Amino acid sequence: MGEKKLLKGCEAIGEAAIQAGAKAFFGYPITPQSEVPEYLSKRLPEVGGVFLQAESEVAASNMLYGAAGAGVRIFTTTSSPGYSLMQEAVSYMAGSELPCVIVNIVRGGPGLGGILPGQGDYKQATRGGGHGDYRTPVLAPSTVQEAADLMIDAFDIADKYRNPVLVLGDGLIGQMMEPVEFKQRSTQVVEKPWATTGAKGRPPNIVNSLYLDAPTLERHNIKLKAKYDAIEKDERRWEEYGNTGKLDILLVAYGTVARVCKTAVDEMTKQGIRVGLFRPISLYPFPDAELRSAARQAKAILDIELSTGQMIDDVKAAVEGRVPVHYYGRVGGIVCTPEEVAFHAGRVIKGEQVYTIGEYAGLVTALTA
Template sequence: MGEKVLMKGNEALAEAAIRAGCRYFFGYPITPQNEVPEYMSRRLPEVGGVFVQAESEVAASNMIYGAACAGARVMTSSSSPGISLMQEALSYIAGAELPCVVANIVRGGPGLGGIQPAQSDYLQATKGGGHGDYHLFVFGPGSVQEIVDITMEAFEIADRYRNPVMILSDGVLGQMMEPVEFPDHYEPGNIPKPWATTGAKGRPRNIITSLELDPVKLEQHNIALAEKYKKASQELTRHEEYMTEDADVVVVAYGTTARVARAAVDRARKAGVKAGLFRPISLYPFPSGALFDLATRAGAFLTVEMSMGQMVEDVRLAVNGTRPVHFYGRAGGMIPTTREVYGEICKVVEGRV
């Protein structure tokens, strides 16, 4: 690995994308993700890439569609209201099975909401987001280093599965500085893209479309997509466990909230309370199997989110009624504190909920 540098999450994300071979960025300003396009506008021309500030998120995401059609490694970033506007293109991109990477630096909502960190786009991100029967692959990094690692891998995953990958970050992770290391030498994967529309010289022409008017064929396409997602659920799920071996209560949290939860688990352990942490890193596909396995030993679960309860639905589905699943959430840009989460852990252990 190279030299350690102190970087903001958003800038580290942008640099990681460039290291992963991303040469095209189309975006639109919105807080709290502006460091990403700003960094890209500065760095991409240095490496022979292209930065375009689009007229809207709608246009930016359709430029991504075009660049992905042309076979490029391409990405955009935005924040919640902007991501809503990108759902049109994301549905087309998923339908046409094109690779791209999208970062959502989530802020509080609904509507214009606020600009402070939130996890209230979990359902939109993991359940499809736009119209039609599709999924993005979604990852929720928990540190600046993990933002780097996941972003670099995201391009490989997108190419391998021909599917859009979303990095679900938030204002805290985006603005936070932590030491990061980039690999000294990284060779971006070179997965052939014979399907790309690059001009039909020397081959039959390619057509990229998500239109299929024959219901029989469209159903076949839907089935093929579902099989892809099933395969991904076997290959892409990942999570991290902390002190879960003997835990009476396991906190389930991702991203920023998992950092707070880990501090609360430490506090609980110091106080003699057997708490642990289950941190999903892949949010779609969700690490349901590992969570179900854990349910055979853990006493109870406590899902903590910066929302009024979204991932908790997946936790409950995974645990499948075998153990109680409790919830604690803060929303609107409020972040749960270590003290609050510790208090909730104690309540669960003492049977007060």
């Protein structure tokens, strides 16, 4: 076991990738994740790795394609506008079945948006993002320690399924410092007999996503679907926090918002409210059966997001109409406070429909006055 170090999320993500055996990083600076390339530009050469600043996210992600095809553990980090530019390569990697890890430290959008925390890329992340019928597993850490742990897991998942894996953070995860311990892990050596490493003593390997023959492409699509089915079965992750069983209200949130909700759960529990939190850790696959089970005895659900309501569709689909699902969120880079969450949870319990965004002007002052 290593010792606990106080690290910025971005640094922890970079270091965790190295601990996971990543050999190279190709990326492009963008706020709020530029500390990752800054960290790795010093750190990777120390461990015999390769750091290269690409000319764009388009190029960086295609460098990932090349390096992943050559069989090495490879990753990059970016933020929302940069991840949009990477969709081409992600789609090609999914089609060519190449493993890699991409971290999106989500900021506000659309367009250039802002640089403060956001969760507006949920659907882009969980539905594939680029063209074609593919999915990428998405892991959403809520602490710096978890970001480090999930980075290492992400490489294993990527290699296991030969598929890009996305780690979805936000500006808070990237920028905050928390104690991190890098657990000793056996470095998984995954054989990659399909990689383009030189056709010595074997027929040539081809890394490719083109299938001009329709029945062949259909077989390929069905094969990919079988892989996503296996991912949906085996890679679901979630956390339940606070009370369980009969609940006045169940909060559902992911990422840093979930930890804001944990504080709200603690405060509300002190006031005698039966409240719990369900936190999806894997956003794809979404832990729908587990949420349905957690919500079985809840009177209502409050879905809380830093977007105008994206995960709520997955929450509604999961509970199949058995529990009313309310929504509260903040956008633009504003992160809701525990006080705010508790206030709106209270409104739901009182029977008021909460499906609002930003009706909050002056609320902080009102709550503290």
